[in-house]
Amino acid sequence: MTDYSDVLDDVRRGMIPAHIYNDRGIFELEKRKIFSRAWIFVGHESEIAQPGDYVVRRVLEDSFIVTRDEDGCVRAHFNMCLHRGMQVCRAEMGNASHFRCPYHGWSYRNDGRIVGLPFHQEAYGGEEGFARKGQRLLPAPNIGIYNGMIFLSLDAGAPPLEEYLGDFRFYLDFYTKQSPGGIELHGPQRWRIKANWKIGAENFAGDMYHTPQTHTSVVEIGLFREPNAQKRKEGALYWAGNGGGTTYKLPDGTLEERLRYVGYPDPMIERMKQCWSAEQLAIIGTDGFMFSAASLYPNMSFVHNWPKVGTSDDVLPFITLRQWQPISEDETEVLSWFAVDAAAPEDFKALSYKAYLMCFGSTGMFEQDDVENWVSLTNTAAGSMARRLLLNSRMGLLADGSEVAPRLSAEQFSGPGIARQGYSEFNQRELLRRWADDLARPSADPAVAAASNGAAANGESRAVSRK
Structure with missing residues (x-):
């Protein structure tokens, strides 16, 4: 087995061996040691709002039926018949009280229990x-829900989801809880890119530095109010718990004026004020930062932005959630959802969706700019010379490891974790x-893995009640 200890040491000091973005051995390690243990986003409760609703989602090669059973519990079943291993559910989404295997007709209730077996006697x-x-169908080893977001872990002994999220929950609320009813998701759009999954996750976690170069044309055509992309350096980066992201610096004004500046109508602002804590409101109203892109380790990302969507100078915000689903060391399936506050006015939802498609849909302007870079990086990382190159990812650090700019104090940034202003690669x-x-x-x-698998095989069911 290849020893990657030197590679990992280089990564920890910010000098990245280029080949980690296209290395078969590393990808096999990622499957065993990251995706078999981490909490992975698979959907949102709004996608399975009614009893019988289901979606089929994957964690790498493992397919799961994520469903709401007749009692209102959210469950995740391994999508494999107990008889000869055929996929029980072949549709991507729908509503069903039972799932019937197309091979030999074994059938299961949507809570996973077997109810039909032809010629049983x-x-x-x-x-x-x-x-x-x-x-019953084999249940996912672990299922957790936060703000309606459904996560699975293949590790029965994984820490509780909220513990895994840590202080990043503070920032998740900006994207997923703008009113008591939370968000609703539409999608996902799916497409594949010939790029390594880590690149997108890193980019959304904190790469404000690429915006003035990669996305200059998007700004120059007048899609945004800001006169140039250089303003990104005025924003702040933050890292807390198991995730981090970027913010924009807003003009002077009150909380309400700043939220209106990015396009939120007053009724939505009033609901935000009811849902967010004093500290969450202070980041916007006092500190003057508006949340933007973010990533939750390992492979979930968010974008919040506010382009112009009509012929006037008015802007309107959109939110998108996405997952970087690894296919191989050099290919990723992107799952991209449009997210919007469930209580938002219908005209707001329609225009927000238009803004999302324009910027970060499968053919969005930002999306096309980014993917061109990511594909090039992945292709180049496959060659022999890439194994001799250490990419410099030490922006924000001096040679002795001290920081170029001081961290923001609690008086400057009201959120948890560590925040910094300006360009850097800390995140x-x-x-x-x-x-x-x-x-x-x-x-x-x-032995622990065998015990966990045995418990699941013996019918130990995991579900989250949402009655």
């Missing part, structure tokens, strides 16, 4: 040959440090 001798009682380094630490962790104890 003739083929198996009835209950004596195959006892149906207690048999990207933080994300990759977590990546390196995960790859360095020993593999799971086989």
Whole structure:
């Protein structure tokens, strides 16, 4: 087995071996040591709002039916029949009280319990040959929900979801809880790019530095109020818990004036004031920062922006959630959802969706700019010379490791974690440090894994009640 300890040490000091963005051995390690343990976003409760609603989502190669059963519980079943292993559900989404395997007709309730087995008596001798009682589709080892966002972990012993999220929950609320009813999701759009999954996650976590170069044309055509992309350096970066992101610096004004500046109508502003804490409101109203892109480790990202969507100078905000689903070391499937406050006016929802498609839909202007860079990086990382090159990711640090600019104080930035103003690569380094630490962790104890799998196989069901 290849020893990657030197690679991981280089990553921790901010010198990135270029080949980590296109390396088969590293990708196999990521599958075993990151995606088999982390909490992975798979959907939102608004996508399965009614009993029987379901979506089919993957964690790498593992397919899960994420459904709301007849009692209102959110469940996730491994999408594989107990008989001969056929996928039980082949549709991407729908509503069903039962799932019937198309191979031999075994059927299951949407809570996972087996209820139908053709020729049970003739083929198996009835209950004596195959006892149906207690048999169910294999449940996901761990399921958790925060603000309606549904996460799965393949590790039965994973820490609770809220503990995993840590202080990043403070920032998640900006994207996912603008009113008591939370958000609703539409989508996802899906497309594949010939790029490594880590690149997008890093970019959304904190790369404000690329905006003046990569996205200059988007600003020059007048899509935004700001006269130039250089204003990104006035924003702040933050990292807290298991995620971090970027902010824009807003003009002077009150909380209400600043929220109106990015296009929110007064009724939505009043609901935000009811839902967000004093500290959350202070980031905008007192400190003058508006949240923008962010990433939750390992592969979930967010964007909040406010382009012009009509012929006037008025802007309107949109929010998108996305997942970077690894396919291989050099290919990623992007799942991109449009998110909007469930209580927002219908005309706001329509224009916000238009703004999302224009900027970050599958053919969005920002999307096309970014993907061109990411594909080039991935292709170049596959060559032999990339194994000799360390990419410099130490922006914001002096040679001795001290910081170029001081961290923002609690009086300057009201949120948890560490915040900094100006261009730097602190967030990207933080994300990759977590990546390196995960790859360095020993593999799971086989005895513990076997016990967890045995418990699931014996019908131990995991669900989250939302009655």
